[in-house]
Amino acid sequence: MDVRKIVVVVEDVDVSRKALQWSLHNLLRYGDLLTLLHVFTATKSRNKKKARLLRLQGYQLALSFKEICNSNFFNTNIEMVVTEGDQEGRKIVAMVREIGASVLVVGLHHQSFLYRLALGHDNIANCLSCRVLAIKQPELSPPPPLRAKTRERLPPLDSSTTMDFSQIEISGLHVPDIPPPKIPYRICPSPSAIIWRPRGSRKKKSCSNGGA
Numbered sequence: 001m002d003v004r005k006i007v008v009v010v011e012d013v014d015v016s017r018k019a020l021q022w023s024l025h026n027l028l029r030y031g032d033l034l035t036l037l038h039v040f041t042a043t044k045s046r047n048k049k050k051a052r053l054l055r056l057q058g059y060q061l062a063l064s065f066k067e068i069c070n071s072n073f074f075n076t077n078i079e080m081v082v083t084e085g086d087q088e089g090r091k092i093v094a095m096v097r098e099i100g101a102s103v104l105v106v107g108l109h110h111q112s113f114l115y116r117l118a119l120g121h122d123n124i125a126n127c128l129s130c131r132v133l134a135i136k137q138p139e140l141s142p143p144p145p146l147r148a149k150t151r152e153r154l155p156p157l158d159s160s161t162t163m164d165f166s167q168i169e170i171s172g173l174h175v176p177d178i179p180p181p182k183i184p185y186r187i188c189p190s191p192s193a194i195i196w197r198p199r200g201s202r203k204k205k206s207c208s209n210g211g212a
Contacts, residue, residue, distance in 0.1 A: 003033060009104070010036050010038035010065050020036075027105070033079065040058045040083075040084055041084075042085065087113065088116050089117040096128050
C-alpha cells in the first residue's frame with residue numbers, strides 16, 4: 001500500500017479543528033503521513049521580535065492540533081510545518097508542492113485563502129497538484145455583511161460549486177453502525193482433527209496380558 005501524504009491547514013478557527021477531526025475519522029489510513037501546516041502572515045515592519053512571537057504562537061497552535069491527533073489515534077505519523085507567508089495562499093501552494101501532498105484538507109470559512117486562490121487560478125487542484133477537500137460547518141446564523149470592496153474581490157460562500165475543490169458539509173457526515181458479518185461456527189472443521197485412540201494400542205495391551 002502506497003503511503004499517502006495528507007496536509008491539513010492549521011488555523012485558529014473552529015472549522016479548521018473540525019476538518020482535522022474529519023480527516024482522522026474519514027480519510028486517514030494506517031501508514032499515511034499527516035502534515036499539520038500553519039502559515040502565519042509576514043509582518044510589514046520586518047520586526048524580528050514580532051516574527052519570532054508569531055512563529056512561536058504558530059507552533060503552539062500546531063501542537064494543539066497534534067494533541068487532537070494523539071487523543072484519537074496514538075500511532076498517527078505526524079509532522080508539523082510552521083512557516084511565514086502571505087494571505088493569498090501562495091506559500092501554502094509552494095509548501096504543498098514541496099511536501100508532495102496527495103490530499104489537502106482545509107477548514108472552509110469566509111476568509112479562507114481558497115477563495116483568493118480561485119480568483120487567480122482556473123484550476124486549484126492543478127495548481128496544488130493534489131486533491132483538495134474543503135470542510136464546511138453548517139451556518140447557524142447569516143454571516144455579517146461584507147464591505148463593498150471585499151464583496152467585489154471574494155466570491156460568496158455558496159458559490160463554491162463553481163470552483164474545482166470538493167466542499168463537504170460536516171452535518172451530513174455520519175458513519176452508520178454496520179454489524180460485523182456472522183461467521184458460521186464449524187464444530188468439526190476437519191474429520192482428521194478428531195482425536196481417536198489408536199486400535200493398535202488396545203491390541204498391544206491384550207497381547208501383553210496374554211503373555212503374562
